[in-house]
Amino acid sequence: MTSTPEETFRRMTDLILAADMAAVAELFAPDGIAEFPFAAGSSPRRLRGREEVRAYLDHYPELMEMTEVAARTVRPTDDPDTVVVEWTATGRTVATTQPYRLDYIVVLTVRDGLITLFRDYWSPLSAASAAGNLGALISSLENGDA
Template sequence: MTPRELLATALDLLLSKDMSGFADLWASDGTMEFPFAPPGWPTRLDGREAVREYLRGYTEVYDIKDVTEQTVHTTTDPEVIIVELQVEGVLVRTGQPYQSRYISVITVRDGQIAGYRDYWSPLGLTADTDFTRRGDA
């Protein structure tokens, strides 16, 4: 898949709450990075299975209903795109609305995600949004 095709597939999987399928888009040695992660949160995941484990409790916390904005920027490297997204949904545990913006740099190799650098803002996070600190994690 091309970077744009992978993005479209990833967003479809996110909206259908198929986080395992979302993780399947990664190369076995692909990475996911969070440069702005707050203290105590991971800043880098190495490998598809680490991404899968990280996302294991996602749908217990976030119910993403829609991608309300999306802009894709091409780069001089045909295997790299930069994506600006806004998503809206609900925080499952509280029923409160959830809205967040993301900027991601996605690198594709052989039709799979080799690198995903996610520049999301941790501002506004609460204990209810912290799915990486679940009691069963």
């Protein structure tokens, strides 16, 4: 199955909206990489391979319920396999039932219809606040766990 990076990204967000994390993981190449350059605290900065991505996503529906992609702008690059996506997700934090709105910038590379690189720039402070874990993140940063 060959698809463009934009089509793959849209499919990924549709699957997240459906809380089908196993299918999201299947969008990754077996050796695909997910990077989170701004990750802090106990959040991983890099996942290597589909199985690490699968394990990372496994509990996502227990933490966050994304209900809408409120904005999405796809910007092509000089490489037809790579796009930059600016997007906003809204939803509800499962633990607190509070609404959230998070902004992201993703650099996405897709080859043969599978994600080979997913570099996700997001705010760890905003994500921790949305998840109800801001205190734990701040504590981990104070302890030098960045």
